[in-house]
Amino acid sequence: MSTANPTVPVPLETALIGQVLDAGWTIRALRDEVSSGPIRIPTLSFLGTNGQDERALIRALDLRLDPAAPDELKDLEMRLKVFNYQRELIERLAGERLRGIVRGLHSGSIPFAAAPLGRIYYLIVEWSDDDLRSQVALHDEFDASYALRVLHQAAIALHELHQRNVAHQSVRPANVVFFGSQVKLGEFSCAVDGRKPRPDGTPLLDWTSAPPESLYQAPIDSMNGRCLIDLYQLGSLVAYLFSGTSLTTQLAQRLQPIHHWRHWTGSFAEALPYVNHAFGDALREMAAHLPEPCRDEFLAAMRELCAPDPAHRGHPHNRAGHGPQYSTERYISLFDRLATRLEQGLPRRL
């Protein structure tokens, strides 16, 4: 088997600019993005436009062989399978017309001689200019009621997904995107459709936002477990919105090197006491960053949403067996209520 890349006279990233896709979409420019998520399947992101001058995000599957892969052909096959899985999921969700989810607009493939296999496979989704990272900026002058509106809409988005038996698993600032004042969840490369298993099994989640059970490689083989990952990540957004850092990175700072997931060789159960300890310390620091009028409620929400042990995650009412453990309904109400309280300057207890 050859280990050399196919010869591409012009880099694919450049060669695709100007290509006309189906449904009137044209690739206009490579998207300049700050990315830190793990690369599940390599894609190229472009800005695209159509005849009505509407913009869209075009993700083209990169099928160039990876010489570092142990088996290049199997790697290629897996990329196609995962891409298809993701495409089918986005199409299913687009058909549901969910208000909190970035909508898939089109998918397909076109012949393109310069590309491996002679075709380009792509996905077109709604374009957004901003994600939570640039919205939040990084400074302290941040409107708490605005943060609550973001959390409220993120919780709604998760509720919509969970109701449709989908776990997102990558709720992180880069994937919380803005359409004016509307917040949506995008990026479904880690998502799992409860109707069928992912071809690549359990995806590797982003280490800056993944929950402890994923970082310590505990087996997660139920939709309940996967939706509980979303719950943790929703809670981690609280930390991000009020401190500028994710809960997971705060845990990483607090764990002794031998207990950090990078070095840990034991089971998740054995690591859990150390993670719980780091979590308690992180909560102690978070308390200083939370807005005073709602501090207790926020702390309670973080305790419930981000409990390091997934068995203890979720609202107590749900954990007691009333509705799914991963339900975000109570947090939708909570974030809405707190936002209203802050916006109206109402006293702490009504």
Next chain:
Amino acid sequence: MTAFADDSTRRLIPRWRYSFSTDLTAEHTGLARRGRLQPESTPALDAAESGFLENPTLVSAAELVACGAAYQEPTRAYEAALYLLERRGEVRAAVARQAEWITGAPLDVREPHTIASGADLSSARTAAEGVIRTRRAQLELWPRDPIGWIDLARAYAVIGQVDKARRAVNAALQLAPNHRVVLRVAARFAFHSGRPDEAYARISRHPRTRSDPWLMSSELALAQIVDRSPRFCRAARAILEERSHAPGHLSELAGAAATLDLGAGKHRRARSLFRQSLEDPTENALAQVEWARKTDSSLSIPEKALEVPYSYEANYWRARRAADWNAALAGARDWLLDEPYSSRPAIFGSSIAAMALHDYPLAEEFARAGLVADSRDNSLWNNLAVALAKRDRPWEAARAFSKIEMSPESSLPRFVANATRGLIAFRLGQPEIGRRWYDEADTGAPDGEMRKLVLLHWAAEELRLAPARARQLLERTAYDEGATADPLIAQLRDGLERQLESGKSDEAVHPPPDGKPALAGPT
């Protein structure tokens, strides 16, 4: 008799440090399992790194710093951290703190309660009070934190609040009933609070003990303390022979098994196991070998093993054997600061200060520091009484001595108590009564070094009043020809002989205080 330190036995019972201690041993790692290693590649970190290099902004710098923390690769995020710190006014406090952490600054939320080597003995108490404050606040926010509870328990144990410590240990056990460290701490605490049977039962009955080398080593050590046959002796030997775990996981188990063999007179097997315990030793296993060298001088310690962090107790044993009393005292001090809930370093420190260095204020300081954690330790009260009597504060000494609970089960041998009574009587100016008590002590002391110590301290008191009697006593402390003298006894003996020859006592003679009631003699 003067300060008392029983160093004839040592068991490998678990250490107990705060969770924020650095250089935690393999005990705190999970047992290695196949297929659980994380991938070597760091794709997200790579992407964040190139993102920042191509377009350095606050957002890309914060992303890289977050990845640096998540991947424990601070050096790769260093430039981004500096970028953020140069723009500190534009970033949030927590982001700046994360950047500082990347550059090597400790988190300010980390414990400020670490004690430096050679610190004042009272610093252990101050640190414990700080830990109690922070842990209570943290546990109020997040009570499902067994490590927080055992930190709290340790801090309470350090300041002698045993009931509160017990409640905290129980809370940790409820949350993590199968966790190795929590189980070992619970056993350590039960032993510390005078319940060795409970400590043994907790370890020996736990299902995990049959496969976990750390729990197994505790079972072996505690069985010796409660005078039982270890349940897992055979399993332990099999694990040690198979070497089915990394040497760091077997260090204490090998040391505990070696101690069993040493006690049974199986020196060859003990030596082999002690050698195994030093392949990647904990400081506890290293201390065990240093202690065992008193019995078996052929045991050697590789140079590398001496670099083990926290090896204060080992330093103590090594210096004591070499009669380097200042170094022994420094070792005892650091050991006490490391294990302030344990009375042993306080007992040894006060004994060395009193007997070898005649530094009685320091002996008092050690004894008092030990009594903070365990106000019922008879040996410490005895050593405090000795230090005070030697400082010519016999009435305070008598008050300290009155705290000793004399019962058949007392950990303080009766001959030791009688010798201390003799000392106090001498210092109260009642030598006749003092002699009767010393005589009782002489009669009750076991033959050998203990009796020699009684006689030497009696001689020290007689030196000032009746040198001829002192000489007679001193003659009885001579070693048989060819016998190896204990360095401490040799030092005491040499000192007294010099004083006898010069005709001058190091200590002043004190007349009986007027109007004070006489101390009763032995009946």
